Amino acid sequence: MRLHGLDIARFFAFCGMVLVNFRIAAEVTPGTDFASILTNGLEGRAAALFVILAGIGLTLTSTPKRVIAARAAVLFALGLANLTTFEADILHYYALYFLVALPFLAAPSRIFLWAVLGAAIVGLVGMILLDYEANWNWATLVYSNFWTPEGFLRHSFFNGWHPVFPWVSFVFLGMWVGRQELAQKQVQNRLILWGLAAALLAALPGQLVEDPELRELFGTVSIPPGPFYLIASSGSACVVIGAMLRLGNPLDRLGLAEWLAAPGRMALSLYVAHIILGMGTLEAMGQLDGSLTPEAIFGFSLGFCALSMLLTWIWNLISSRGPLEALMRRISEVFR
Structure with a gap:
C-alpha cells in the first residue's frame, strides 16, 4: 500500500525548496516580514526533508541495487547539467548519497543509526580540521574551481551546498524511519x-x-552544516512526515490527498522545471538582480507551486509518471 502522506510531504519539501531557491536566484535581501521569516526557517530544512524522504524510499523499494546505481548515474548526469544553470543543484549530491548508502541497504536497522552518527562525525571533523571557506565567495555565493578534481571533491564531500558528509546522515536516518511501521498511528505520533x-x-x-x-x-544554519543543524533539521522533517502520515487518511476522505500527493510523485520533474521554467521566467522578466521585494518573490514562489500542482494533474491525464521519472525508469530498466 502506498502511503499518500510520504508523497504529500515530498510535495511540501519541493515547495519549501522553491521558496528558498527562488529567493537565492533573485538575490532578494531578507527582511523582517513574514515571507522572509518563513523562507529563512525553510532554508536547509526543506532540502533535508527531501533527502530523508529519499532515504525512506530506498528502504521501501524492491528495486535491485544495480538499478538504483544506474538511476544514481542518471541523476548525477542531470545534476552536472543543472549545475551550469543553478549552482545550488542537489541532484548530483543525491547520486552520491545513493552510492554511499547502497552497501547498507540490507543492513539491520540499528546500523542505519550508527551510520547517521558516523557521517555526522566525519562532517564535523572535516569542518574543524579543514578550511571550510576554501573556494567560496560568501558575498556572491559563488564557488570557484568546482570543475577541477580538488574543487569537485571538496564541494561534493566537504564544503558544497549539500556535501556528502554530513548530509548523507539524512539518507541513513530516512532508511531507519522507512523500516518502521509507518502506517501505525503510534509510530506517526512518535515521529511528531x-x-x-x-x-x-x-x-x-x-x-x-x-x-x-x-x-x-x-x-542550526545549513552552511556550515554543524551537528545541531543536523538534529534540528532531522527533527523538523520527522514532524512533517509524521503529520502528513496522520493527515493522509482525513485528506483522502476530503478528496484532497491525491491533489497534494500527485506532485510529490513527480518531484524530480518539478525540481528541474522550477529551475528551467521558474528561474527562466524570472530571468526573462529581468528580475534576477535583487530588485524584487521579499513579498514579491514569496508570491511568485507560491504561484509556481500552485501551477506545478495544476500541471501535474494535466500531465497525469497523459501519463502516470512525470517525464523525467519515466525517462529515468526507462534508462535504468536496461540494468534490471
Whole structure:
C-alpha cells in the first residue's frame, strides 16, 4: 500500500525548496516580514526533508541495487547539467548519497543509526580540521574551481551546498524511519513528538554562545552544516512526515490527498522545471538582480507551486509518471 502522506510531504519539501531557491536566484535581501521569516526557517530544512524522504524510499523499494546505481548515474548526469544553470543543484549530491548508502541497504536497522552518527562525525571533523571557506565567495555565493578534481571533491564531500558528509546522515536516518511501521498511528505520533523535541532542543546551544565561530558550530544554519543543524533539521522533517502520515487518511476522505500527493510523485520533474521554467521566467522578466521585494518573490514562489500542482494533474491525464521519472525508469530498466 502506498502511503499518500510520504508523497504529500515530498510535495511540501519541493515547495519549501522553491521558496528558498527562488529567493537565492533573485538575490532578494531578507527582511523582517513574514515571507522572509518563513523562507529563512525553510532554508536547509526543506532540502533535508527531501533527502530523508529519499532515504525512506530506498528502504521501501524492491528495486535491485544495480538499478538504483544506474538511476544514481542518471541523476548525477542531470545534476552536472543543472549545475551550469543553478549552482545550488542537489541532484548530483543525491547520486552520491545513493552510492554511499547502497552497501547498507540490507543492513539491520540499528546500523542505519550508527551510520547517521558516523557521517555526522566525519562532517564535523572535516569542518574543524579543514578550511571550510576554501573556494567560496560568501558575498556572491559563488564557488570557484568546482570543475577541477580538488574543487569537485571538496564541494561534493566537504564544503558544497549539500556535501556528502554530513548530509548523507539524512539518507541513513530516512532508511531507519522507512523500516518502521509507518502506517501505525503510534509510530506517526512518535515521529511528531520526538521530532518536535529534537528541533526545539537543538536550537538552544546556539543561543547560549556569543563567539561568532562557536555560534556557527553550535547553530542550526545549513552552511556550515554543524551537528545541531543536523538534529534540528532531522527533527523538523520527522514532524512533517509524521503529520502528513496522520493527515493522509482525513485528506483522502476530503478528496484532497491525491491533489497534494500527485506532485510529490513527480518531484524530480518539478525540481528541474522550477529551475528551467521558474528561474527562466524570472530571468526573462529581468528580475534576477535583487530588485524584487521579499513579498514579491514569496508570491511568485507560491504561484509556481500552485501551477506545478495544476500541471501535474494535466500531465497525469497523459501519463502516470512525470517525464523525467519515466525517462529515468526507462534508462535504468536496461540494468534490471
